[in-house]
Amino acid sequence: MRRLEARELVIDVPGRPAGRALGVCVEPGQMWGVLGPNGAGKTTLLHTLAGLRAPRRGEVRLDGRPLAALKRRQVARQLGLIFQERHDGFPATVRETALIGRHPYLSPWQMEGAEELRLAEAALERLDVAHLAERLVSTLSGGERQRLAIATVLTQAPAIWLADEPTNHLDLHHQAGVMALLAEQAAEGCAVLMCLHDLNLAARWCDHLLLLYPDGEACWGPAEAMLVPEVLERLYGQRLATAWVDGAPVFVPVR
């Protein structure tokens, strides 16, 4: 059971005033969504929470210990990050790519063994890309790559999941599949936080929301409290019409 805590955290977006310091704690079992317009700093926040970027102020704590004081390897055993952007340097197969999720667990002299292979295969199976195992990553479609990236983090099996637009490039069926996977991880005791473009996916799946405004303002709390049309209209600068479908609010832009 791991928790990720942002204490008085101000992310470092160049040329922006500090805005409101974040005091968010992502507890095991919670599924957080980060919403905000383009350029609000969602990705920067995610990278800061993962310890890949230094904050302007404040700190991130993993289980009460400052992230900056931990070794990257220790962090990687507990925290996984699905990146939004990926670039492939050298050709690699889908299976090899999923296998690197085991990197933080293996000692330098250890080769990937049957156990690692089993975990990678299971993750590929779960994300519906097992049939592509031998293919080169560079030959995959955007959606297939996205699922592979998620499968790599599933192979990593972290207790804390950070996901940057996990449903990017995915068709509707796989969007639902990925959200269900993340919800399942949360139900098993993982702490999950994801940036989302799609307000309705967040409304449907997330139990907590963090709204980031372009000027550095922010508010956060349980999803019901955040999903207020006036607040969301101000967030996106877009008038919204609200309906209730299947037990969740649906927001549609007003023409």
Place this chain on the structure above:
Amino acid sequence: MTALIRPLGALALSALAALVLSVALGSVTLPPDEILAALGGQGEALSRTLILELRLPRSLAAFAVGGLLAVAGALMQVLLRNPLADPYVLGLSGGASVGALMAMLAGLGSVLVSGSAFVGALVSTLLVFGLAHGRGGWTPARLLLTGVVVAAGWGAVITLMLAVSPADRLPGMLYWLMGDLSYAGTPWPPLVLLAIVCLLAVPLGRNLNVLARGAMQAAALGVSVRRLEWGLYLAASALTAMAVTTAGSIGFVGLVVPHMLRLLLGNDQRLILPACALAGGTLLLLADTLARIMIAPEQLPVGVITALLGVPTFLYLLYRSQ
């Protein structure tokens, strides 16, 4: 593990065959039984001297230098996430040569010449990486362009130094620039360095595999990226400096060999790095043998042969990589 042993075994065998070939061929061709006898301390005194004191050290030096250059190239390619990186193209060899020539001009001993070459390689790498990095990270085009321009700059400095150096120092300095193994001397320092690097490649290889997928991804998977990148940078510079001090500036081995091996064996650095050592060594061994026998008894600088092989390969790669 068997996936590592089979290709490496095959490469080791071909390296051995190339070694035998290079010792046997030359102005006087020696049959295999005479080579074996000489290695066992028997046979004619003349052929024993020829083999043990002339051909074998030179062949071993050629092997070591080729291996070092190929491994240095492979390391830089991982460091820059770019298959076109190579110590020669990026101006490292040029920097090392300038360092070495400066020490020679000052009349310093061979240890200081090596040290100076190392510093030259380091300075050159820093210059290229620093200038090409800019704000947005290394893009292939900017990196190559910077490397090529810096290499050209080193070329000008080299020409200037040759122009002002006293005539008695010129021959020693010229050998550097053509890449020639006839002055190689003892092959042991580069061979030992090569062996150490290959041993380190196995435990560090998976880190490199992860780094090849991007710095952020590697950091997210537990690699201390900054430390690893500095290590790679220093290692590539050290290997290049050692190769250049042994045999002068020899181009394109570091580019061609890793690329070919990646096509054949995939991208696991735990396999690619030792394979580069073996294949790079074999390539330079064969190139040096060619250089010795093509217009025998005259010799060609081996750098000419590798450039003749390397330039078309490089252009082909550039042409294919959009």
